[in-house]
Amino acid sequence: MNIKQTKLASVISSALFLAAVSNVANSDVYVGAKYGWNDTNKDCMSDSRCQSDGQVGGIFTGYEFNEYLGLELNADYLGQMDSYQNGTLADDLYAISLAPKFSLPVTESMNVFTKLGGAYVNFDGNQEDYIFTGAVGAEYAVNYNWKIRGEYQRFEDIETQMLSSVDANVFTLGVQYKFGSPAPVYVTKTIQVTDVVEGTELVTYTHPVVLKTVQFGFDSAMMNDSSGFREAVKVLKAYPQAKANVIGFTDNTGPQTVNRLLSEKRAKAVAEYLEQDGVSSSRLKVEGKGDADPVADNHTVKGREMNRRAVVEVPSFDYQVEETVMKEVVRDVTVTEEVIAE
Secondary structure (H helix, E strand, O other), rough: OHHHHHHHHHHHHHHHHHHHOOHHHHHHHEEEEEEEEEEOOOOOOOOOEOOEEEEEEEEEEEEEOOOEEEEEEEEEEEEEEEOOOOEEEEEEEEEEEEEEEEEEEOOOEEEEEEEEEEEEEEEEEOOOEEEEEEEEEEEOOOOOOOOEEEEEEEEEEEEOOOOEEEEEEEEEEEEEEEOOOOOOEEEEEEEEEEEEEEEEEEEEEEOEEEEEEEEOOOOOOOOOHHHHHHHHHHHHOOOOOOOOEEEEEEOOOOOHHHHHHHHHHHHHHHHHHHHHOOHHHHEEEEEEEEOOOOOOOOOOHHHHHHHHHHEEEEOOOEEEEEEEEEEEEEEEEEEEEEEOOO
């Protein structure tokens, strides 16, 4: 093996070593095709000029181990080489190259790359050589699977029986397709969820005024019928916050001083009745008003009977009741969503 082949073997071994130590589990396979122009104008074995300026094309495949490193295999048609030694010689030039590919992202969609590796070159079907090759270029990602590529690749110092020190400068445009789908990206975020749940709450109500009256006989502090106070007693016992005003009255018969004392006796008689039924005296305000505030005409017998009375007044008050209600409860929920890349 000559020095040139030894160096080439070292380059290829280095490329394979880089592939081995990379994270193959994360690799992506891609294939592509390219088309362009080859600029070659080196000498052949004689002093005659050799030319191969013309259209070229190729196919390639590779692994992307990560966004910075890959390994690429190219098969290129480098056009037709023309020579005029001992007559016209025109034949095709082919190259197969293997090189690590180093990429540098520039934007989210674009990256630049360089390659340095080795190539096998064949001319005239049976003339071959092993040479160094290098390339620089840029790629634009249309989406996850498709890329557009622009590339300059140089094949250095091609030597065969008919070719001497030929350098091929290849300019191509190409497309490549990467297999598979993008790895899922998971995004964790917090959202608010509204639940409707059954609960209890204190609801405030206002109890209306309760006003009840009982009649008394002439010059008497004994109630005719106490059943009229039953509703007031019921309210006072049901709501500890409720209070009552107990007021006694008389008709206008007799002196006012006597009537005042009699009205107080009537109010006290009603208060005692309420206390005996379980209502605390601290919740009662007892007062006698004599013949004040008549509700009927004292000039008639019927009117005087109606004025001989006692009144229990329970003023309006607020009270609270625990009721079952449906409530909206807002809570934070952490969710993980998959974001699909294009």
